[in-house]
Amino acid sequence: MIRLRYVANLLPGYGVDFVPAGSDLPLVEEGAYIAASLELANPGFFSKTYTAAEQKVLTEVKGIKWTVTGEAAGTYSAMPVSTLIEALFAPYIFDRDAAGFMFQALGSNA
Known part of the structure; x- marks a missing residue:
């Protein structure tokens, strides 16, 4: 989890x-210890895959109404999350869903 989610997104430097x-x-080692303790306490915690259908809560019974929880369209929205690990890595990783900008040249190369 640490290698695939956080190390892969470390900022340059x-x-x-x-x-x-x-x-x-080291940041990665501390994150790995936290992840290991979560996995020991809840075996399979980081192996769970969430579907868009599971990212909702029942908010009304009589009319059976569901409300979406969180951002289901994010790059990592269907992965288990530890708020402690997120806070640990937040200043040092690239947010794949952050707004960005792009330069593009118009015209021909002729």
Whole structure:
């Protein structure tokens, strides 16, 4: 989980051996310890795959009404999330769903 979700999105200048100020462990190692403790407490936690149909809550019974929870269209919206790991990596990773910009040249190369 750490390698596929967070290490793959580290911003330039931050490697797997990066140690944040005030920490004794490299960022990736600390994240791996947190993920391992979650997986030990809840076996299969990071193996769960969520479908769009599961990302909703029942909000009305008589008329049977469902409300979508969270952002179902995000790149990682169908993956299990640890808020602690998200907070740990947030300053150091690229957000795949952030608005961006692009330069494009118009005209011919002739």
